[in-house]
Amino acid sequence: MTSSSKSMTAELPSYTIRVSDRAKCVRLSISIESGLEVVIPANYDRHKIPEIVQKKRDWIIRNQLKLDQREAFFQSQAPHELPDRLNLQSLGEEWKVEYEQVETKLRGIIIKEEQSSFRLILKGNIADIEVCKFFLKQWLMQRAEVQLSKWLRKVSNRVKLPYGNVAVRSQKTLWGSCSRDRNISLNYKLLFLEADVVEYVLLHELCHTVHMNHSDKFWNLVRKFEKNYKILDKSLNRSWQIVPAWLDF
Ligand SMILES: [Zn+2]
Known part of the structure; x- marks a missing residue:
């Protein structure tokens, strides 16, 4: 692995795998609650997952950034106070x-x-x-x-x-x-x-x-x-x- 490809993988958040009976194909989702999730149909070949995650890296980074901005904004809003x-x-x-x-x-x-x-x-x-x-x-x-x-x-x-x-x-x-x-x-x-x-x-x-x-x-x-x-x-x-x-x- 070259150093540049190493840093490419380092940018991606870690993910969890969730098997869904209803999923027909692989789907990625990212949220504050569950982080990055790879949803796969039952019997799906898990060896393919790392490649799919790499292919979707632009999407992942873009959406991770959105969540980070959201959290930063949230923290700046004095959330501990009661509303008037x-x-x-x-x-x-x-x-x-x-x-x-x-x-x-x-x-x-x-x-x-x-x-x-x-x-x-x-x-x-x-x-x-x-x-x-x-x-x-x-x-x-x-x-x-x-x-x-x-x-x-x-x-x-x-x-x-x-x-x-x-x-x-x-x-x-x-x-x-x-x-x-x-x-x-x-x-x-x-x-x-x-x-x-x-x-x-x-x-x-x-x-x-x-x-x-x-x-x-x-x-x-x-x-x-x-x-x-x-x-x-x-x-x-x-x-x-x-x-x-x-x-x-
Ligand atoms: Zn919709």
Whole structure:
């Protein structure tokens, strides 16, 4: 091995191999949660993997860089502090968050919601930041479950693409996904994004009920309903900067 090829391999992160019954071919994925993963079909010849990883090195380095930038941005956002407002752009709502220390034997926090003035008041042992965050996240999840489900139903009716169930989840890097049974899951953090970007995510997942990939056929279907899909997809890629850092800390 020459020294230059050595440094080429040194740049690549180490990877784990995951066998998937559903995988038809080799696929690479990279995320904060799992790092670099090589997903292979059962009975796949593992000797081929190092070569495949080398072939994909540009893609790996590019995406690793994106994740590194994301982490650096995240760390600069004072994630340990509690928020004094929640800007739910998708719904056009900006909530003011207030904290009130109240003597209580319970560890929990009560959230009082004042719809008319968009005020949330957290009462209880507010010195416990982790507990406050937990209850704020719960509140956001519930709001997302109601609002995003309604929204998905509306878009589905408009484009006439039916789906199975919808679930709202908390994921660090994934905005949404669609299973083979046409069940759609959506990230509650979509609440913080702009409405047209959220609408694009809903449409994108609904188009996956027809095409389970990112083939030309898939993008043609997306284009049929949303001409600006490329611009929206780009904004979506940048959108993690809008999500408050305290949520993931
Ligand atoms: Zn997709």
